[in-house]
Amino acid sequence: MAKGDKFYFDNLVKSTVYSGQAAAYLVECLEQYDREKMEERLQKMHEFEHSADGVKHEMSDALAKAFVTPVDREDLDLVSQKLDDVTDIIEEILQQFYMYDIKTVQPGAVAFAALLVKSCTLLGEVVQEFENFKRSKKILQQIIELNSVEEECDKLFLRSMRELTTQSTDVLETVSWRKIYQCFEACSDACEHAAECIRSVIIKNT
Secondary structure, eight states: OOGGGHHHHHHHHHHHHHHHHHHHHHHHHHHTOOGGGHHHHHHHHHHHHHHHHHHHHHHHHHHHHOSOOSSOHHHHHHHHHHHHHHHHHHHHHHHHHHHTTOOSOOHHHHHHHHHHHHHHHHHHHHHHHHTTTTTOSSHHHHHHHHHHHHHHHHHHHHHHHHHHHHHOOOHHHHHHHHHHHHHHHHHHHHHHHHHHHHHHHHHHTO
């Protein structure tokens, strides 16, 4: 690998660091939920999202100037975008708790947030291994493990949505929580999509 190539892979790793931090902070916010502190917590969450955006812009700037890249520049740009999507959606989840003035957190939401931490951790491991994908003996297995966590999220999503339908008597509460759980599910999907994007790049280049 050329010396200059390391920048691209290190940049992608940095992106997963911020998504992991955002996911962990989401768990903290939900486990210690206080609607009176939401504006303060949204500001801290936005710092993670803003930092992740900065990493994505660094990638875009580097790709615009590069003559040769370790894999196709379009693929690096797409992976970068997919990774950034994860942090964007984590921020959106917390924003929805604020927008809908959620008073108490359902256990399913805390469980979902914990699964997102697991997904982000696995995604980080996949990206760390990406630099050596031609010799790696574990990156494809890591992607499979991440897919398995996404399946856990699917099951939790279905169970949570059914409980809303069968147990909630407040229409506004039901609508609000449906949107929140849909956002959780979108974040889980985003992690899987980022990993599958990396898998596609690997297949294309081996």
